Amino acid sequence: MTIDAEVQALSRVPLFEGLESSKLRLLAFISDRMEFQDGEDLCHQGDDGDSAFVVLSGEVAVFVDGNEVARVGQYAIIGEIAILCDVPRTATLRSVGVTHILAISKEDFLKLIAEFPKVSLEIMRVLALRLEKTTRELAQARPAPS
Amino acid sequence: MEKSLFQFIWKNSARYQVAILLVTLLSYPVSYILLDLPKKITNEAIQGSNFPVDFFGMQLGQIQYLAALCILFLVLVVVSNCIKLYLNVYKGRLGERMLRQLRFELFQRVLRFRLPHFKKVSSGEIIPMITAEVEDVGGFIGEAFALPAYQGGMLVVQVGFIFMQDPLLGLAAVSLYPVQGYIIPKLQKKVVRLSRQRVKNVRVIADKVGESISGISEIHGNDTSAWHSADLSSRLYRNFRIRFDIYNRKYFIKFVNNFMNQLTPFFFYFIGGYLVIKGELSIGALIAVIAAYKDLAGPWRELLTYYQMTADVSVKYQTVVENFDPPDLYEKQRLLDDEALAFSGPLAIDNLGLSGVGSGQEVHGVSLTIEPGKPTAISGVDGSGRAELLQMAAGLLSPTSGSVSVNQTSFESTAEATLGRQIAYVGGHLHVWTGTIRDNLFYGLRHRPQEKIEYEGSDLKKRQRQLKEAEMTLNPYFDLSARWEDLEQANVSSIHELEDKALELCNVAGFSRDLYLLGVETVIAKSYCEDPACEFVTSLLRARRAFSDKITDDAQLRNLVEFWDPKKFNQSANLAQNLFFASPKEHFMTIEHLPYDPQVSAFLKKSGMDEHLTEIGLKIATTMVELFADVSADSDLLNRYSFISREDLPEFDRIVKEHKGGLQNSRIKTADRARLIALALKLIPAKHRLGVLDEEMQEKIVASRAQFMEAVGRQNTRFEFFDPDTYLTTLSIEDNLVFGHARLDRRDARQKIQKILQEIVRDNDLIVPIRRAAFDYHVGIAGAKLSSHQRRLICLVRALLKNAHIYILDETASGLSAADKALREDLQKMMSEKVFLFGVSNDAVAEEFETAVHLENGRVIER
Structure with a gap:
């Protein structure tokens, strides 16, 4: 798989969807492509998060406190919060079968943002939209005042 | 060492100088005939008329005579050039030999310096002295006697010729020589003084560069590169000024000389012309004298250059040699003796004192007797005189009073052949040599070559030549390619066993794991x-x-x-x-x-x-x-x-x-x-x-x-x-x-x-073989690729491998870690028949030893 396929995958990630393709290429180039064997862990719950993972192929199981809570497949991004702020991993990620992952390291991602302010604007926009959505959902979920 | 250059040359090469002189004298008649022959050819053979002439008993016609003279001319050209070639090669070779001898002598003197002397001289100064500064001496030695003899002779012949033509003109020719002889040395004296300053200044520059390299991290860490730049720059400027002054004077001397040389023809034309007009001198004779005077300029210039070179090289020689003659040099025999005494019995330190050194390094009246099998700790903080006491006990430092001895043999009068084999010392400042780990571990066994290699054929010829040159230059005969490791001293019978023993000792010293890790990285010998x-x-x-x-x-x-x-x-x-x-x-x-x-x-x-x-x-x-x-x-x-x-x-x-x-x-x-x-x-x-x-x-x-x-x-x-x-x-x-x-x-x-x-x-x-392979690991410049702990362990194993009678460790394995403690216990066990002195600054560590002596301000304190 070459960098073009990775750019394809990155462009499907909501967080990066507004980025121009040249920046996506740079992001893909500075990220690490990893192969994980069946049962190998991508990260452990409670560890310091230092990178986000984009699933290029295969399937990843998400474990919280030892219980599998979800499975994610191709083009999913996992652990993206870790590259924006310092939080411990909230789940353990385990490869199901052989998976190919693009690991975006926090350090390099922040450098990229520092380098290109437009990228951070795009990301801010996506995050703001998410926050707005979450707030609305929260408001709806709250029982109406009687 | 000879204080003046000519003493050195004469003492070491008188025979060869005489040979050069003789061959030079031999070339006189040849060059004289060669000068004379063209005149003879034109005057007698071409323009002559009385043929046939008698030529070595033969009657020759004009053409035959011409041919004979020309062939003679050709033969003489060949002969004279062959003599020149031979002389030049001979002189060059002599110069190189003397240079080798001088350099070796200087290096040997460095080896004979006492330890405290190295507080006064730096390697940055010593290195250029042995390498660059004496270089010119080599080129000069071959010419030292031959040139003045040859050119001086030429000068005398030419002047004689002029005197023979006319005494008055002769006087005119030499009239300015006394003046030149007075002025030029005066000017030269100043140049000599400047040369001395220049040499010393260059040494300081070398020293500063060397110091900047060894202190490079301090320079970067303190942002002082500007200061060092300015410092060096001012030294360079000083160098420029000195050189400029030298040039001024040197070329002024040349100017004076040329001027005076060209002033003399003035007298010739004036006095000679007057004499010719008066009819007291033939015009032919005047022209001959003027031609002879032209020939005078060559030798005179050569002599002047020689004079300037002599002054320059002598200064260089003196400024070098005076640094290698400290009054307290060790006797040469101390290095050269190969008779090793076998030490046994206790080490006796009697009323030992060291004074006249920096404060905190003095030792006062220490008396101790250390029996074999009774490990003794010497404790004392830095500045208590501990390091100095231990160095004196190791025979490295000479006490100013009292003595250190074994069996009534004082270390002061004992050769290194005994001290260096019977005593093993690992001190605060240690050195790992550039080379492999093997070189470093076996270093303590390399005293003399242990075998004589039997060379054959062309190798034998090469070796014989090498030996002959060594003999002529007073260099040692040791064969570097022989095996130097003294197996007997280490109690083993082969190099393989020696390696086994080294591995075992590395294990004791706690160096095995490092050895394995280094071994994995090693590119093993081809x-x-x-x-x-x-x-x-x-x-x-x-x-x-x-x-x-x-x-x-x-x-x-x-x-x-x-x-x-x-x-x-x-x-x-x-x-x-x-x-x-x-x-x-x-x-x-x-x-x-x-x-x-x-x-x-x-x-x-x-x-x-x-x-x-x-x-x-x-x-x-x-x-x-x-x-x-x-x-x-x-x-x-x-x-x-x-x-x-x-x-x-x-x-x-x-x-x-x-x-x-x-x-x-x-x-x-x-x-x-x-x-x-x-x-x-x-x-x-x-x-x-x-x-x-x-x-x-x-x-x-x-x-x-x-x-x-x-x-x-x-x-x-x-x-x-x-x-x-x-x-x-x-x-x-x-x-x-x-x-x-x-x-x-x-x-x-x-x-x-x-x-x-x-x-x-x-x-x-494969673990042990890989550890063994690590012996081939190259440690970098002075062990730079090893950690300081690894360097210390290598020095410790080196000492243990030496199988000495007296072991003196200072600040080695003296930490509080469990590993160091265990190592100390092992060491004490190993030293059951040895004299073992252990220097440490921590009192608690000293208490682990059966006997502990505490030092304060250079004195033993009773507790």
Whole structure:
């Protein structure tokens, strides 16, 4: 798989969807492509998060406190919060079968943002939209005042 | 040592100087006849009339006479030039021999300096003295007597000739010599003084440069480069001023000399003309005198140059030699004696004192007797005189009062042959020699060559010549290529046993683990691994197979390593390794260098790979320029991820722009092509994932490997091919075992590989052989590739291996860690029959010893 396929995958990630393709290429180039064997862990719950993972192929199981809570497949991004702020991993990620992952390291991602302010604007926009959505959902979920 | 240059020359080369003089004298008549002959040919043979003439008893006609004289002339030309050639070679050789002798003598004197002297002189000053400063002396020695004799003789002959023509003109010719003889030495004296200053100033410069190099981290750490720059710059300016003054005076001397030489003809024309007009001198004689005077200028100039050179070289000699004559030099015999006494019994320190040194280094009236088998700790903080006391006890430092002795033999009068073999000292300042670990461990056994190599044929001739030269220059006869390790002293019977013993002692010292880790990194000696019967290499190859089986079979470990497979493209290796499938034997051969290598470029052209690589390079460059063009200069994204450096990016940008339409449409410059090829060769497909290498191209690259091997030959001196069944002499043991590249896309691949490797090594009983291989590990300049702890352990093992009678350790294994404590216990056990002194600053550590002596302010304090 070459960098073009990775750019394809990155462009499907909501967080990066507004980025121009040249920046996506740079992001893909500075990220690490990893192969994980069946049962190998991508990260452990409670560890310091230092990178986000984009699933290029295969399937990843998400474990919280030892219980599998979800499975994610191709083009999913996992652990993206870790590259924006310092939080411990909230789940353990385990490869199901052989998976190919693009690991975006926090350090390099922040450098990229520092380098290109437009990228951070795009990301801010996506995050703001998410926050707005979450707030609305929260408001709806709250029982109406009687 | 001889204080003046001429004393030195005469004392050491009188015989040869006389020989040179004799041959020079021999050349006098030849050159005289040679000067005279042309006149004879023109006057007697060509213009003469009384033929036949008598020539050595033969009656010759005019043509025959002419022929005879011309042949004689030819013969003399040959003879005179042969004498000159012989003389020059003889003088040059004599000069070189004397220079060798002088340099060796100076170095030997450095070895004879007492320890405190090194607080006053620095290596930065000593090195130029022995190397550069005496260089001119060598060129001068051959000429020292011959030149003044020859040119002086010439001068006397010519002056005599003028006097014979007319005494008055003779007087005129020499009239200014007294004046010149008075003025020139006066001016020269000043030049000599300046030369002295110059030499000293240059030494200071050398010292400052040396100090800046050793203190480089302090300079960077304190931002003092400006200060050091200014310091050196002012020294350089001083040097300039001195040299400028020297030039002024030197050329003024030349000016005075030339002026006076040309003033003399004035007298000739004036007085001579007057005499001719008055009819008291023939015009022919005047012309002859003027011609003779012209010839006078040559010798006179030579003599003047000689005079200036003598002054210059003498100054250099004196300023060097005065530094090598301190009053308290050790006797030469102390170094040269080879009679080693066997020490036994207690070490007696009697009323020992050291004064006249810096405060905190003094020792006052210390008396101790240390019995064998009674380990004694000497405790005391830095500045209590502990280090000095122990150095005196080791015979390294001479006490100012009292004595150190064994069996009534005082160390002061004992040769190093005894002290250096019977005493082992590991002090605060230790030194690891540039070389291998083996060199360092066995260093304590290399006192004298232990065998006499029987040379044969041409080797014997070479050796005999070497010996003869050593004899003529008072150099030692020791054979460097002999075995120097004294096996008897270490109580072993072969080098292999010595290595075993060293391994055992490394184990005691706690150096084994380090030894293993260093061993894995070692590129083992060539002679060792090219021997197909070598058991070690066979086992390493077996371990390589075991490793590869393990990685291939285990599901979890699968694909951790991409092995070197002749038939497969290696995604984790760069294109250079993939294409050539070899490792270069020459260290300087980098990827940048490869496209320029004649063998490589010929192969690339022939196989058509150069076109492909250029294209790949261009594609990479295009992508890199596109990706990183608008990344700012100070971002380290570029340095970390691009394989084009920031400085090179504009250059590649230009290349990409020039060849936008593809390579077919434009001609490419050779240098640009080389750049692109080098770029392509650096590509690691799995890391860079640029998609510039399709499968077809990968197959092509794999197919080219055989072609390359054919082009350079399987057995060649420059490349070593990757072959699963061959141990590669250019790779470290680890690289040979793994024999491939760790997969870049597997997390923690390196650590996992290390772990498996250790298991494999253990299962194949390779741990000890690998430790042994570490003996070949090169420690870098003065052990720079080792940690300070490792250096100390090496020095400790060196001392233990020496099997001395007296052991003195200072600040070694003196920490509070469990490892150090255990080592101290082991050491005490090992020293059951030895005299053992252990210096430490911590009192609690000293309490572990049966006897502990406490020092304060250079005195023993009773508790």
